[in-house]
Amino acid sequence: MIKVEAVERGDLTRQLGADPALSEANMGVSFLAQNTDKKSVTGNLKVPQGRTLFLKLLCTAYVFVGYFRPGVMKR
Incomplete structure (x- = not known):
């Protein structure tokens, strides 16, 4: 499984609840x-x-799951 994340910030959950x-x-x-x-x-x-x-x-891919605002994929 491959997850594509934003270049500069990545997935928000990377930082949420992080405890070194x-x-x-x-x-x-x-x-x-x-x-x-x-x-x-x-x-x-x-x-x-x-x-x-x-x-x-x-x-x-067999499956694609996207979390985009409406219209983003069409653009």
Whole structure:
């Protein structure tokens, strides 16, 4: 499973509830629980290279789950 995250900030749950003494690489417990065995990559869909990478990944996917505002995918 591959998860595409925003380039500069990543997934918000990386920081939520993060405790350096308890979690690996100072990641939030929620992030660790929800993303076990996932590979994460970053991509910027606003630039051609980012869109190309995203479309290549999408062509090999069985399932795509997107959390975009209405109209973003159409754009």
